[in-house]
Amino acid sequence: MNEELIADEDMPLARKSILPGTGFFVPDEVDEERREREAREALDGKSVAVVADPDADGLACVALLREAFGEAGLVPAGPHDLEEGIELVAEFGEPGLDVFVCDLCPDKFEYVEDELDMLLETADSVRWFDHHQWDPEVEQAVRDAGVDLVIGDGEAECTADVAVRSLDHEFDERWVDLAAVTRDHDLWLREDERSDDLADLAYWLDPDEYVDIISEGGADLPPETQELLAERRVEKEALIEKAVDRGELKEVNGWTVGVTYGRCSQNEVAEAFREQGAVASVVVKPAGSASIRGTDAFERCHEVAAQVNGGGHPKAAGCKPDIYDDMLDMAHHWTTRGATAKQVILDGFRNLEPEDSEGVETER
Numbered sequence: 001m002n003e004e005l006i007a008d009e010d011m012p013l014a015r016k017s018i019l020p021g022t023g024f025f026v027p028d029e030v031d032e033e034r035r036e037r038e039a040r041e042a043l044d045g046k047s048v049a050v051v052a053d054p055d056a057d058g059l060a061c062v063a064l065l066r067e068a069f070g071e072a073g074l075v076p077a078g079p080h081d082l083e084e085g086i087e088l089v090a091e092f093g094e095p096g097l098d099v100f101v102c103d104l105c106p107d108k109f110e111y112v113e114d115e116l117d118m119l120l121e122t123a124d125s126v127r128w129f130d131h132h133q134w135d136p137e138v139e140q141a142v143r144d145a146g147v148d149l150v151i152g153d154g155e156a157e158c159t160a161d162v163a164v165r166s167l168d169h170e171f172d173e174r175w176v177d178l179a180a181v182t183r184d185h186d187l188w189l190r191e192d193e194r195s196d197d198l199a200d201l202a203y204w205l206d207p208d209e210y211v212d213i214i215s216e217g218g219a220d221l222p223p224e225t226q227e228l229l230a231e232r233r234v235e236k237e238a239l240i241e242k243a244v245d246r247g248e249l250k251e252v253n254g255w256t257v258g259v260t261y262g263r264c265s266q267n268e269v270a271e272a273f274r275e276q277g278a279v280a281s282v283v284v285k286p287a288g289s290a291s292i293r294g295t296d297a298f299e300r301c302h303e304v305a306a307q308v309n310g311g312g313h314p315k316a317a318g319c320k321p322d323i324y325d326d327m328l329d330m331a332h333h334w335t336t337r338g339a340t341a342k343q344v345i346l347d348g349f350r351n352l353e354p355e356d357s358e359g360v361e362t363e364r
Contacts, residue, residue, distance in 0.1 A: 058103035284338035
């Protein structure tokens with residue numbers, strides 16, 4: 001492929017907004033080779049390993065583990081490649097190591113069953129910290145497999161909070177503060193201006209570079225990092241504006257839902273829709289995934305996502321509809337600005353059982 005077709009450094013913002021990043025076009029085998037190489041390097045000689053979502057919450061857990069144990073080889077994994085992350089640790093980790101899985105939740109136990117078996121044969125112990133909404137059967141199956149699973153209250157805790165209270169280590173106030181600021185963004189409380197800085201920085205930097213920065217100064221970022229954030233936010237704000245401009249408000253099953261498409265920061269877009277009267281928002285991404293955000297008036301995002309190959313929290317969830325069979329489907333996705341993905345996610349809202357005034361589902 002002509003690399004100029006996918007390089008986005010000099011791509012006009014209007015085009016960048018509707019196309020996925022360069023990494024999307026890397027063949028799976030090339031990406032797998034890279035992940036294996038990086039996992040092998042990260043785990044070499046380590047007695048502690050961690051599989052974590054590489055967002056601010058997951059990476060805060062990595063920093064906490066390194067503070068508590070002096071080391072922790074990181075294998076980043078998102079919700080849709082969790083099993084691959086576990087398998088990499090099982091394959092390349094040192095026998096007898098202690099493993100942690102942080103800020104990740106399997107939708108079905110069968111997705112991770114074989115990989116957990118492999119990991120438990122290699123590891124001396126496997127502990128799992130999370131704060132998402134777990135299916136009770138999945139939760140029990142993970143525990144029965146031999147995993148020490150701790151699930152925090154997703155309405156009051158982020159996974160970093162869970163790690164602080166669960167690890168046998170006396171963390172000083174700097175680390176407690178880091179967890180609190182991480183929670184402020186992860187739960188979309190927005191009461192501490194530093195939390196947006198952490199979230200943006202985790203998104204833009206290499207995971208280990210981000211962990212090094214917060215390990216050094218906690219949630220108080222150094223001046224040079226603040227300068228980097230200011231530079232990168234010029235484009236970020238422009239992408240948010242484009243996503244909001246192309247958005248629509250839909251009335252679905254009695255709820256006003258803001259719907260849009262684009263490469264953007266979903267939380268800020270959701271906030272803009274809330275100001276327009278939406279109680280929930282759907283942001284479909286060019287790579288095929290989508291973010292669903294709620295409000296106090298809509299706390300069922302995880303129920304919508306569960307219908308569309310995803311999951312999450314009552315007010316924040318993610319999914320990737322299983323609707324892309326080949327590149328022609330992806331081309332249709334880009335040229336129609338995610339029309340099919342929008343439709344199947346909105347159908348998820350339509351399929352929800354109504355609730356009575358006390359929040360209890362009622363029969364139709």
